[in-house]
Amino acid sequence: MTSPATPTTAVSVLAPAKVNLILRILDRRPDGFHNLWSLMQTVRLEDTVSVRLSDEHEEIRLHCDAPGLAVDHTNLVYRAAAAALRRSGRSVGLTIALGKRIPMGAGLGGGSSDAAATILALNQLLNLGWTVKDMMEVGQALGSDVPFFFTAPSAFVSGRGEQVAPVRLVGSKWVVLVNPGFPVETKWAYHRLSSTRAAVRPLSPAQAALAGAAEVSWNTVLPLMENDFETPVFDAHPILRQIRTRLLAEGAEAALLSGSGATVFGLFADEATAVRAAASFQYDTALTVFVVPVGSGPLACRV
Numbered sequence: 001m002t003s004p005a006t007p008t009t010a011v012s013v014l015a016p017a018k019v020n021l022i023l024r025i026l027d028r029r030p031d032g033f034h035n036l037w038s039l040m041q042t043v044r045l046e047d048t049v050s051v052r053l054s055d056e057h058e059e060i061r062l063h064c065d066a067p068g069l070a071v072d073h074t075n076l077v078y079r080a081a082a083a084a085l086r087r088s089g090r091s092v093g094l095t096i097a098l099g100k101r102i103p104m105g106a107g108l109g110g111g112s113s114d115a116a117a118t119i120l121a122l123n124q125l126l127n128l129g130w131t132v133k134d135m136m137e138v139g140q141a142l143g144s145d146v147p148f149f150f151t152a153p154s155a156f157v158s159g160r161g162e163q164v165a166p167v168r169l170v171g172s173k174w175v176v177l178v179n180p181g182f183p184v185e186t187k188w189a190y191h192r193l194s195s196t197r198a199a200v201r202p203l204s205p206a207q208a209a210l211a212g213a214a215e216v217s218w219n220t221v222l223p224l225m226e227n228d229f230e231t232p233v234f235d236a237h238p239i240l241r242q243i244r245t246r247l248l249a250e251g252a253e254a255a256l257l258s259g260s261g262a263t264v265f266g267l268f269a270d271e272a273t274a275v276r277a278a279a280s281f282q283y284d285t286a287l288t289v290f291v292v293p294v295g296s297g298p299l300a301c302r303v
């Protein structure tokens with residue numbers, strides 16, 4: 001005789017950081033957002049979101065190990081849980097633990113990834129039966145980067161960030177992430193970019209040819225890597241340009257600002273070279289340096 005299955009009461013999701021391998025910021029839209037075109041990639045630096053059903057009727061309790069990050073309705077995890085419950089029509093109590101490893105205001109999409117992980121966890125925990133499209137709809141209202149995380153590990157992203165097309169990046173790379181210890185606010189970076197550049201530059205023919213491909217090789221991507229935020233953000237924070245120069249001198253195949261900053265990353269062919277390059281930053285105590293491989297799988301629940 002088989003015993004009835006025990007209902008799941010807790011789910012954990014690893015929420016990965018992202019880097020933008022290509023980030024082109026196009027025209028400003030009537031709603032104040034910018035159209036963009038990006039090739040985004042997860043990396044194996046992860047926050048943890050653990051969601052548990054609780055007896056507290058209709059209450060969301062969030063605990064977080066990062067001092068200084070609010071655990072109230074302003075936290076993207078709290079907002080994602082509230083939005084998912086609202087859409088599902090369910091009224092349950094939740095206790096959520098957020099373990100932060102991804103630096104904040106870092107251009108690594110940490111808050112957005114946490115939000116996506118929370119929606120995925122609730123879909124599983126409450127048996128909601130949502131499709132990826134359903135989860136993206138809940139997520140896109142919370143932040144432009146949220147939909148991407150449902151198509152991890154790699155995708156072309158366009159529109160405001162809500163149009164995502166998964167792509168297979170053949171092969172692997174090691175990534176050195178160098179965070180300078182100060183944040184760059186995304187809104188400030190967009191404003192600075194659009195107020196300092198003379199005109200919007202269209203995608204290069206090679207970038208346009210890449211858009212929408214189902215599979216691409218790193219050798220195709222590497223020469224096309226660029227980020228439109230580099231000039232305005234590097235001009236305001238010259239240390240970031242120096243970090244990129246150092247990564248290239250230490251053997252990076254490419255190095256770039258991620259998102260709107262402040263993290264700069266380098267791509268390496270192998271772990272040993274990446275570790276050596278990371279070690280070259282060890283005397284600057286203001287910097288936090290991570291050495292991780294690129295992500296290789298989708299966002300997933302662990303029961």
Ligand SMILES: C[C@](O)(CO)[C@H](O)COP(=O)(O)OP(=O)(O)OC[C@H]1O[C@@H](n2ccc(N)nc2=O)[C@H](O)[C@@H]1O
Nearest residue numbers: 032033034112143144145146160161186187190259260
């Ligand atoms: C820089 C990127 O990380 C690239 O992946 C994203 O575009 C930023 O995404 P995000 O952090 O999720 O940004 P949101 O929280 O949605 O928006 C923050 C602010 O950035 C600006 N913003 C954001 C996304 C976008 N496509 N156009 C914009 O102009 C807006 O001023 C907005 O008020």
Ligand SMILES: Nc1ncnc2c1ncn2[C@@H]1O[C@H](COP(=O)(O)OP(=O)(O)OP(=O)(O)O)[C@@H](O)[C@H]1O
Nearest residue numbers: 075076104105106107108109110111114145186259
């Ligand atoms: N769970 C969360 N994790 C991180 N930041 C959060 C979270 N919830 C709310 N925030 C707020 O959002 C701000 C920016 O978040 P985040 O760290 O994701 O920025 P980012 O890495 O620059 O994002 P992006 O790459 O998407 O522009 C933080 O400074 C913080 O005030």
